[in-house]
Structures are given as structure tokens and as C-alpha cells.
Amino acid sequence: MSLTDAPLGHHVAYPAQYDPALLFPIERAANRTALGLNAAKPLPFHGADIWTAYELSWLNAKGKPLVAMAVFTIPADSPRLIESKSFKLYLNSFNQTRLDDESTLRERLARDLGAAVGAPVRLDLIAPRDFARQTIAELDGTDLDALDVAIETYQPAPELLRHAAGSRDTEVIEETLVSRLLKSNCPVTGQPDWASVQIRYRGRAIDRESLLKYIVSFREHAGFHEHCVEQIHTDIMRACAPSELTVYARYTRRGGLDINPWRSNVPHASVGGVRTARQ
Structure with missing residues (x-):
């Protein structure tokens, strides 16, 4: 698949139910080759892509909506990244999805994102009780x-x-x-x-x-x-x-x-x- 197949830049109906197929992975190799990095050699850097999701919601077993924030950490050495609109559509596919408990949500997120990028993804959920602890600061330097x-x-x-x-x-x-x-x-x-x-x-x-x-x-x-x-x-x-x-x-x-x-x-x-x- 190419970027022309991605949902980014196209009108896409928002999903009504959970759908991991919405995730659109992009190979990192092409960009790194353009930078002159040799795919046969170890990367000259390490790191991660840290995503913060502010709009995460799902339904509990009784149909009551729950909300949280989430931080996803994708390692830089994963073979793929995720196109951002597809990530948004995927997260919104939970909006009308009933889940038995939070652990089910965690399991699905970790499994689906790990499969998309080809590496384990760290997941940190931030519950409403911890929203007040979130702070604003500027990068030091x-x-x-x-x-x-x-x-x-x-x-x-x-x-x-x-x-x-x-x-x-x-x-x-x-x-x-x-x-x-x-x-x-x-x-x-x-x-x-x-x-x-x-x-x-x-x-x-x-x-x-x-x-x-x-x-x-x-x-x-x-x-x-x-x-x-x-x-x-x-x-x-x-x-x-x-x-x-x-x-x-x-x-x-x-x-x-x-x-x-x-x-x-x-x-x-x-x-x-x-x-x-x-x-």
C-alpha cells in the first residue's frame, strides 16, 4: 500500500464499532534510505515516538461511557510508524464499543498497535482521577x-x-x-x-x-x-x-x-x- 491508500486527506466515515483494520502502518525504511542510512547496518540512533491521546472513550459492560487519556510509546527501531488519521479513526472505533473492563481495553490497544508497528508498544492510561496531576511546562534549555x-x-x-x-x-x-x-x-x-x-x-x-x-x-x-x-x-x-x-x-x-x-x-x-x- 502507498500513502494514496491512507485515510489521510480523504473523507472517511467514522466507525461505529471497534475495528483494528483501520490502522494504517507506514514503513520507516524509505525515509531512512533517503537520509543515506544503510538498512543493513544498525541505526545510528535510538529513541521513540510518544503519542498522547486526549480523546479516548469506550462503553463499560452496562453501556456507560468511560474516558481516559493515553500515552503510547512506539520504539524508533520498529519497522513501521502509524499514519495519524488512521490512529485517530482506530481510537474512535472504541467510542460505541462495550468492554468488560479496562484490562480488555489495554489488551486490545497493546495487541493492535504492536502488530501495526511490528514491535511492542508501551501503553500508559491516565484515568480522570489523575487529570488534575497533568501539568504544563516548557522544554528546558x-x-x-x-x-x-x-x-x-x-x-x-x-x-x-x-x-x-x-x-x-x-x-x-x-x-x-x-x-x-x-x-x-x-x-x-x-x-x-x-x-x-x-x-x-x-x-x-x-x-x-x-x-x-x-x-x-x-x-x-x-x-x-x-x-x-x-x-x-x-x-x-x-x-x-x-x-x-x-x-x-x-x-x-x-x-x-x-x-x-x-x-x-x-x-x-x-x-x-x-x-x-x-x-
């Missing part, structure tokens, strides 16, 4: 967005990336930089996708103005969230060769779902589950 830069390029331009003037290979720093100016477009519908991005690295200093220009260069790029983060990680590694690099993006939600991919070459690296104000 030095904000790049106040830099006074002239922008001329709105397609990914890795040639913009460079080391800071006067920096030397022998001068190793560690820093975390953030921007709220990452924007790309859906490759099927052309709709804008907005994100905050955090770049944490160790190595020779990266020129901050060039990094901000590079982030903004995605503004007219057509690419899925996961693909954009992998491209950013790959481009920075090639241009600036940090010994450690973690790239984490928090995208604003669409259709009750947000997608938050991260990629890192740091063993055992992880990222926090911060939810930003725009999410």
Missing part, C-alpha cells in the same frame, strides 16, 4: 528564538549548520538549546505541523544562529513528524559531529493526538514527558 537572524531558506538546508566561530575540536562543551519555531507540513494534506524542539549535545560548540536558521528551514518542508526529527538528528551529526546528540520535538495536537518523537545516540538516554503550553 537556552532559547534560540530571540536571536536576530535574517532568514532566506524555508526548505531543509543542512549546509547552514556550522561550528561556532573560534571554537576548537579540543574544546568540548555540553549544552541544551530549544526553539518553538519548528514548523513542517503534512506530506499528504499540506496542513501545517507546529512544534517545539530541544537539541542536547556534547562536543564542539555549534553556532546558534546557524542552528536556528536550520530549524526554520523546515518551514515549507513536507514530512511526517518522525521523519523530520530523524533528519534533524542526521544532519547535525554529519555537519557538526557531536559525540552525543539528542533531538526531541513536541508537536501540537491534531484530531486529539500529539506526536512527540525523539532520537539520540546516547546510550540509555531518555526524555521527560513534559507537555508544553501549545499542546
